[in-house]
Amino acid sequence: MKLYTFPPAPNPKRLDIFIAEKGIEIETITVDLMAGEHRKAPYLSINPWGTVPALVLDDGTLMTEVIGMLYYLEELYPEVPLLGSDTVSRAQILSWDHRCFFEGFSSVAEVLRNSSEAFVDRALPGPISYAQIPDLVERGRKRIHGFYHVLDKHLEGKPFMVGDTFTVADIAAYVFVNFSGWVKETIPDDCQYLLAWYQKVSERPSVKS
Numbered sequence: 666m667k668l669y670t671f672p673p674a675p676n677p678k679r680l681d682i683f684i685a686e687k688g689i690e691i692e693t694i695t696v697d698l699m700a701g702e703h704r705k706a707p708y709l710s711i712n713p714w715g716t717v718p719a720l721v722l723d724d725g726t727l728m729t730e731v732i733g734m735l736y737y738l739e740e741l742y743p744e745v746p747l748l749g750s751d752t753v754s755r756a757q758i759l760s761w762d763h764r765c766f767f768e769g770f771s772s773v774a775e776v777l778r779n780s781s782e783a784f785v786d787r788a789l790p791g792p793i794s795y796a797q798i799p800d801l802v803e804r805g806r807k808r809i810h811g812f813y814h815v816l817d818k819h820l821e822g823k824p825f826m827v828g829d830t831f832t833v834a835d836i837a838a839y840v841f842v843n844f845s846g847w848v849k850e851t852i853p854d855d856c857q858y859l860l861a862w863y864q865k866v867s868e869r870p871s872v873k874s
């Protein structure tokens with residue numbers, strides 16, 4: 666299989682941390698988003714959505730969603746379970762991954778993509794052109810802070826997002842907080858549980874690398 670990716674970007678980072686935690690190796694091709702390589706040939710013939718990461722299996726199957734790739738790789742490499750070891754924990758991990766993506770990542774993207782000159786007429790990822798809506802920037806910042814507090818409340822008295830071990834839910838929450846730094850937001854001082862958890866997760870070799 667081949668992984669098309671751009672390591673500095675948040676969705677590729679979710680996958681990179683997962684792969685590092687598993688200790689697996691996947692052939693990787695860098696698609697330079699800064700140079701616009703994702704919006705032209707040959708990449709568009711590999712992934713017509715023009716997003717990264719993309720995983721192409723040996724039989725040609727294309728995967729474009731990180732959560733699908735994580736699910737696939739977890740089945741292939743079950744050691745170091747990162748998607749839970751029973752039905753309930755797996756459901757909770759997937760639920761938190763979804764919330765981090767839907768509420769966390771999208772709030773940061775709302776700020777970034779509606780304010781930065783780099784995203785003029787590209788306010789949403791993918792091949793369709795969408796105009797920026799500057800009024801969404803303030804709302805996005807409010808949503809980021811709302812989600813910091815959701816995570817802080819959830820993490821009170823817990824070592825990790827779900828259960829006693831590091832999972833995909835921690836990866837998603839970590840990448841959200843990290844991504845929020847792109848729009849110069851940081852965890853507020855009144856989120857002590859989130860701050861302590863973030864500090865701890867930042868020390869993991871998979872995250873540091």
Ligand SMILES: N[C@@H](CCC(=O)N[C@@H](CS)C(=O)NCC(=O)O)C(=O)O
Pocket residue numbers: 674675676677698703715716717718729730731732787789790791
């Ligand atoms: N739904 C996709 C999202 C992928 C995505 O939005 N990737 C961003 C980088 S983090 C991208 O490719 N952006 C390209 C663009 O902005 O045009 C997933 O789960 O991986």
